[in-house]
Amino acid sequence: MSSRECETLSPVLDTLHTGVAIYDAVSGTVLDANARLEEILGYTPNQLRELSVAEYTANTYPHTESEFHDRLSAAANGNPQQFMWRAKRADGELIWIQVFTSRQRPTADRCVHVEVRDITQHYDTHHRAELFWRILRHNLRNEAAVIIGCAEQAMKDPESEPFKKVISTIRSRGEKLGNIATSVRQIEDAVTDSKKSTVRVSAMSAVRDVANRVSAEHPDADIRVTERERMRIDINEAFEYALAHAVENAVVHSSNESPVVEITVGPSPNTGRTEIRIEDANSPIPAEEIAALNSPTVTTSTSHGSGIGLFVMKWCVESLGGEVSFESRDSGGNAVCLLLPPK
Known part of the structure; x- marks a missing residue:
């Protein structure tokens, strides 16, 4: 037939x-x-x-x-x-x-x-629940366990030499808990925020605004922004969250005193979408961390104690109808690509 x-x-x-x-x-x-x-x-x-x-x-x-x-x-x-x-x-x-x-x-x-x-909305809701369960089960629990252990150690011998180190650990872990809470709020904002709140802007202008803010917070970093071709995109705070995490990760995970981060803006060669590519010279992002993005309930000893910056990137960009990809550069380092619908 x-x-x-x-x-x-x-x-x-x-x-x-x-x-x-x-x-x-x-x-x-x-x-x-x-x-x-x-x-x-x-x-x-x-x-x-x-x-x-x-x-x-x-x-x-x-x-x-x-x-x-x-x-x-x-x-x-x-x-x-x-x-x-x-x-x-x-x-x-x-x-x-x-x-x-x-x-x-x-x-x-x-x-x-x-x-x-x-089923986009259903998929987002389901996997967001998986992610938040992962955070409760591992990230928050691990940080709380470290804080409690340090507090007990300090109470036993407050006059010991390591006392200052213990207090420093408590403070840094407490700050990390605060950062996790902020990241969760950013994901929640991205998923629940209506697309009606987006504005159409020059991709280069939006990227430069975020890059300038990160540069002000990390004055030793050399953040370079290049426009291959003029593009326009629809953005809201979710875009700013995602890009800020990508750029800050490239800066804070660098072993150099003056890290270099290169950002290029232009069309994706394979899809025609707007591609914002963030490149660094850092150690490769662990494969387990990338794999966990699509399976939030699957965790390893490596991913148990990690932050959720990659999740923020993924959820925020996907809330705008785009996606994030991660590559290892041939010359060494990582390339994080934010791909957004062209406008």
């Missing part, structure tokens, strides 16, 4: 709140789609017919076009599929979708019925 013999969607399906499409399981192309799918992905049915799956998939997540095709093939062979996907809308915004695939009818071996739901 050819794809031309697949049934088209009923006009009634345009009234649904669920995106519905018919896919050709062999080519992976859309044959027909309802109005709700157009709202979810931002493409008209005619546009979707001309696009490959890769063109509306977030290419910095571990989702590939071949994996999507495998799901379609399995459904065409009578094995319905249910999975989550990181999709890229026509305007460059990234969303989480839940996909259900099934064979359209027993005789239509090339045609797959696909239902799509936008």
Whole structure:
């Protein structure tokens, strides 16, 4: 049976709140789609017919076009599929979708019925709860344990020589608890803040404002900002939180007395989105820390006592429809990329 013999969607399906499409399981192309799918992905049915799956998939997540095709093939062979996907809308915004695939009818071996739901808000709520549970279970508990231990030591022998060191540890750990609380508030603000509060600005101007603030707090740091191409983005406080964490991390984790941080602004070569790239010459970010971003409940001895700056970057940028990627530079050091929808 050819794809031309697949049934088209009923006009009634345009009234649904669920995106519905018919896919050709062999080519992976859309044959027909309802109005709700157009709202979810931002493409008209005619546009979707001309696009490959890769063109509306977030290419910095571990989702590939071949994996999507495998799901379609399995459904065409009578094995319905249910999975989550990181999709890229026509305007460059990234969303989480839940996909259900099934064979359209027993005789239509090339045609797959696909239902799509936008679950971005549900996904954010679920993983935010996981993250906050991780913070309560490990970060806060560990810091509190150190403070209690130091306090008990100081009470036993307040005249000892290490007394000042113990008090210093208590103070630094208390400050760390305060920083964790601030980071949690920033994540909460980013997730709950309406996108109506965003303003459209020059990306270079927004980046320079944050860089100047960090420079004022760390006068020994050399923070350089370069514009490859003029870009405009929609931002709010979430953007400022994310970029400030990225730049400050590059400064405070440097072993040099005068750390150099290079920030470039321009279009992403692979997606056309606005890319803000922060480069340093520091030791690599531990792989466990990056892995924990997508699995907040999975912790290791390395990640137990760490801060949550990377989580702030991730949640704040994703709240604006973007994403964060981390790379190890060939010349040494790290590159943190904030990718935002182009405007």
